Amino acid sequence: MSKDRYTRPQPVIISLILxxxxxxxxxxxxxxxxxxxxxxxxxxxxxxxxxxxxxxxxAWIIGIVLDVAxxxxxxxxxxxxxxxxxxxxxxxxxxRQFPTLQLSATVFALLALYQFILFWINGVAGVNTPTVSxxxxxxxxxxxxxxxxxxxxxxxxxxxx
Amino acid sequence: MAPxxxxxxxxxxxxxxxxxxFLLLAALSILxxxxxxxxxxxxxxxxxxxxxxxxxxxVVDAPVTLWRWLGDTTSSRNELELENSRLNAERLLTQAxxxxxxALEAENARLRTMLEAxxxxxxxxxxxxxxxxxxxxxxxxxxxxxxxxxGVFDGQALIDADGVVGQIIEAGVLSxxxxxxxxxxxxxxxxxxxxxxxxxxxxTGEFDRLDLPFLPNNADIREGDLLVTSGxxxxxxxxxxxxxxxxxxxxxxxxxAAVAAQPSAxxxxxREIMLIWSAPEEEAVEVEISEAxxxxxxxxxxxxxxxxxxxxVANEAPGDE
Numbered sequence: 392m393s394k395d396r397y398t399r400p401q402p403v404i405i406s407l408i409l410x411x412x413x414x415x416x417x418x419x420x421x422x423x424x425x426x427x428x429x430x431x432x433x434x435x436x437x438x439x440x441x442x443x444x445x446x447x448x449x450a451w452i453i454g455i456v457l458d459v460a461x462x463x464x465x466x467x468x469x470x471x472x473x474x475x476x477x478x479x480x481x482x483x484x485x486x487r488q489f490p491t492l493q494l495s496a497t498v499f500a501l502l503a504l505y506q507f508i509l510f511w512i513n514g515v516a517g518v519n520t521p522t523v524s525x526x527x528x529x530x531x532x533x534x535x536x537x538x539x540x541x542x543x544x545x546x547x548x549x550x551x552x
Numbered sequence: 553m554a555p556x557x558x559x560x561x562x563x564x565x566x567x568x569x570x571x572x573x574f575l576l577l578a579a580l581s582i583l584x585x586x587x588x589x590x591x592x593x594x595x596x597x598x599x600x601x602x603x604x605x606x607x608x609x610x611v612v613d614a615p616v617t618l619w620r621w622l623g624d625t626t627s628s629r630n631e632l633e634l635e636n637s638r639l640n641a642e643r644l645l646t647q648a649x650x651x652x653x654x655a656l657e658a659e660n661a662r663l664r665t666m667l668e669a670x671x672x673x674x675x676x677x678x679x680x681x682x683x684x685x686x687x688x689x690x691x692x693x694x695x696x697x698x699x700x701x702x703g704v705f706d707g708q709a710l711i712d713a714d715g716v717v718g719q720i721i722e723a724g725v726l727s728x729x730x731x732x733x734x735x736x737x738x739x740x741x742x743x744x745x746x747x748x749x750x751x752x753x754x755x756t757g758e759f760d761r762l763d764l765p766f767l768p769n770n771a772d773i774r775e776g777d778l779l780v781t782s783g784x785x786x787x788x789x790x791x792x793x794x795x796x797x798x799x800x801x802x803x804x805x806x807x808x809a810a811v812a813a814q815p816s817a818x819x820x821x822x823r824e825i826m827l828i829w830s831a832p833e834e835e836a837v838e839v840e841i842s843e844a845x846x847x848x849x850x851x852x853x854x855x856x857x858x859x860x861x862x863x864x865v866a867n868e869a870p871g872d873e
Contacts, residue, residue: 469584
């Protein structure tokens with residue numbers, strides 16, 4: 392499994408725990424629709440940089456934990472996250488080459504896919520009907536993305552494979 | 553360096569194994585989704601994973617707790633005196649009301665005996681604190697800091713000082729999830745306090761509005777009517793205030809009037825809520841627990857010893873017949 396050159400697990404685990412905390416932290420009502428998908432973004436970052444270690448399996452487990460934490464249907468976030476991470480790992484080589492703007496656009500597409508899966512499952516299960524603000528996290532997420540990569544810069548690793 | 557690189561190229565992360573793994577996990581997720589949507593066989597797993605998330609919740613909640621603690625400890629003497637006098641006045645007022653309540657309760661019990669109905673049991677309440685609210689704007693779900701260890705059970709009613717807040721949907725060991733009455737998936741049997749007209753209050757996804765979609769155009773309802781729980785759904789004890797009707801639109805072509813009501817409880821402002829134990833016989837243990845360290849129990853029987861007598865009569869009455 393751990394064929395990545397830089398595989399100290401502590402930074403990844405700590406960042407994932409922080410992302411989970413941000414995902415359940417209380418926020419004012421007006422900001423709630425714009426809460427970025429911290430967990431999805433953190434997983435996308437690690438899957439781009441260390442795709443052999445942090446792949447769909449991790450995404451699935453974190454997704455189950457997120458399902459329990461947010462009280463959604465069990466498997467909903469797990470399915471959405473593993474699909475997004477699958478796509479990320481497929482295209483991780485291209486994504487490493489992208490300039491910031493293009494990468495943000497890619498992250499926008501990935502987060503849109505993520506929200507779409509969640510929205511879809513909600514629809515099939517008859518949970519509720521959304522408004523436009525359902526897509527707020529996608530927008531804020533891709534705007535915050537460059538900032539996030541800078542924050543992770545301390546534990547940055549440049550792969551040349 | 554070189555062997556490591558060669559090794560990596562041998563084992564690309566894009567290998568077919570990745571697709572296979574993804575397909576397996578996706579199938580597993582869909583299976584879980586179907587099971588979870590149909591029934592609650594997965595509750596045990598949910599509770600187990602929920603216990604691992606509990607420390608995260610505590611940490612996330614810590615800044616708010618700290619902030620409130622700071623606010624409490626640093627509030628000025630002047631403020632405290634003001635609050636103290638206000639609370640004293642409020643207490644006097646409440647006590648005066650409570651005296652009347654005791655008398656009324658005794659009278660009610662007597663009347664019920666005459667009707668050969670059972671006496672209504674006094675509900676037990678216990679204060680719980682909201683630890684977090686759902687991050688999904690379309691699900692009004694909260695997490696409270698009491699669980700099955702404290703006697704919380706699925707379907708338990710939640711109230712605040714002004715009215716019904718919601719009910720427990722998933723009782724964990726240390727914390728539980730509750731759904732607010734404003735959640736679009738929540739419906740609550742209510743009756744109009746003025747005339748006993750029964751209907752259903754449905755959540756809208758807005759904290760300050762409930763809909764009453766099943767009232768015909770000629771229903772006897774007015775703006776300002778108080779809606780109370782009817783107790784018919786089984787989950788909520790009867791007689792707690794739910795909402796006040798604030799708009800009625802009667803459209804002649806439509807079979808039902810569009811009635812909206814404003815919840816009495818401040819659904820998005822409360823921090824402390826109360827759990828109610830009302831079913832007497834099967835929840836005997838839980839009632840005992842809540843009596844042990846009950847902070848807000850109302851005990852009017854001290855003032856009116858004869859409040860107990862009608863209850864005793866009520867218990868005997870069916871036997872006499």
